Amino acid sequence: METFTGAEVLRYTAFSSHPSGGNPAGVVLDAAGLDDTALLAIAAEVGYSETAFLTSPPEGLGGEPGRAFTARYFSPLAEVPFCGHATVAAAVALAERIGPGDLVFATPAGTVPVTVTTDASGTLRATLTSVEPRIEPVSGEDVTEALASLGWDPADLDPALPPRIAFAGARHLVLAAATRARLAALDYAFEPLAAFMRRLDLTTLQLVWRESGSVFHVRDPFPVGGVVEDPATGAAAAAFGAYARELGLVPDDARLTLHQGDDLGRPGILDVELRAGDPRVRVGGAAARLAAG
Structure with a gap:
């Protein structure tokens, strides 16, 4: 775990069970109190294509208590409306702390449900459901x-x-x-x-x-x-x-x-x-x- 601008940043790779594969993403599980300037600065310092920042959910989002979040995504240059690999990374990071199961992310693109399961080898896997394409x-x-x-x-x-x-x-x-x-x-x-x-x-x-x-x-x-x-x-x-x-x-x-x-x-x-x-x-x-x- 690292600390940037007062935020604890985790690093995960998504779409691979091995650290040498997939797409790395930064994950901040508690981004409360960080403004857009800080979020962009953290994403730039982390240096991955995207970093996911989670905060408390908006009212009425739904989902189980403690398993619903607001998610925002920043590249080193700008905010993006949605990022799949950072969503998978954040969901697995959460599952390691609160257990597998259903999650709900409120993203700038819309509501994205995510389910985290454990496969036969013990690997955590996350499946997101997109907004309507x-x-x-x-x-x-x-x-x-x-x-x-x-x-x-x-x-x-x-x-x-x-x-x-x-x-x-x-x-x-x-x-x-x-x-x-x-x-x-x-x-x-x-x-x-x-x-x-x-x-x-x-x-x-x-x-x-x-x-x-x-x-x-x-x-x-x-x-x-x-x-x-x-x-x-x-x-x-x-x-x-x-x-x-x-x-x-x-x-x-x-x-x-x-x-x-x-x-x-x-x-x-x-x-x-x-x-x-x-x-x-x-x-x-x-x-x-x-x-x-």
């Missing part, structure tokens, strides 16, 4: 600009997975690579892509390659947060699940496996569940405590 078209001109910033050609795209903007708490542009090699060779223009993303209010680009009907490999550039790439992105995974359902790529009831972080040497696995009759998307994974510093 939506899918939006994206213009050809915007796709062209995004490809130029990435250094991709139109022929690098998989025509079976057309570009869309997907939202499940935050906005992501989904671009599908035609080959695994194209996805692996990610080397983009940081500032031009950041400017493009700010113009469209995007949190990340969700770059995907389809291995099979239910298995995908993904990468998420995050220059608007001051980070070249996010190693495992729960909010984008939820958005992608909604995208896959909207385009008829998967059945109404489906379980998808997203592999992320392999190209960064931090492999993680994100489990995505779609349920017929429920527009929301469930994203789950393990989390592991990291050493301070």
Whole structure:
């Protein structure tokens, strides 16, 4: 545990049961009394793509007493409306203190229920339920600009997975690579892509390659947060699940496996569940405590 600006900061990696995998996040379980300037300063000093800050819940949120919270998320540069991996990290951190079970987070994007369970190996796993998602078209001109910033050609795209903007708490542009090699060779223009993303209010680009009907490999550039790439992105995974359902790529009831972080040497696995009759998307994974510093 570390202390920044009077706040105790925990470090966890999400979507991996091993500290060397997944996406690291900072977690502050009691951020009461910290203003926005302090929250941003702490997130910048922690240095991860996001840090989650928890405080008492708003009146009327619901949930069991002591298991409902307000959650806010800050990158080193700005607040983001929702962050999946920091939600999983915070939920597991809470479960280590108050036990597994159901939690409720009031986030800037909406109410996010989270369930923490213990698997057969004793590993804690958290599954969040997204806010109601939506899918939006994206213009050809915007796709062209995004490809130029990435250094991709139109022929690098998989025509079976057309570009869309997907939202499940935050906005992501989904671009599908035609080959695994194209996805692996990610080397983009940081500032031009950041400017493009700010113009469209995007949190990340969700770059995907389809291995099979239910298995995908993904990468998420995050220059608007001051980070070249996010190693495992729960909010984008939820958005992608909604995208896959909207385009008829998967059945109404489906379980998808997203592999992320392999190209960064931090492999993680994100489990995505779609349920017929429920527009929301469930994203789950393990989390592991990291050493301070």
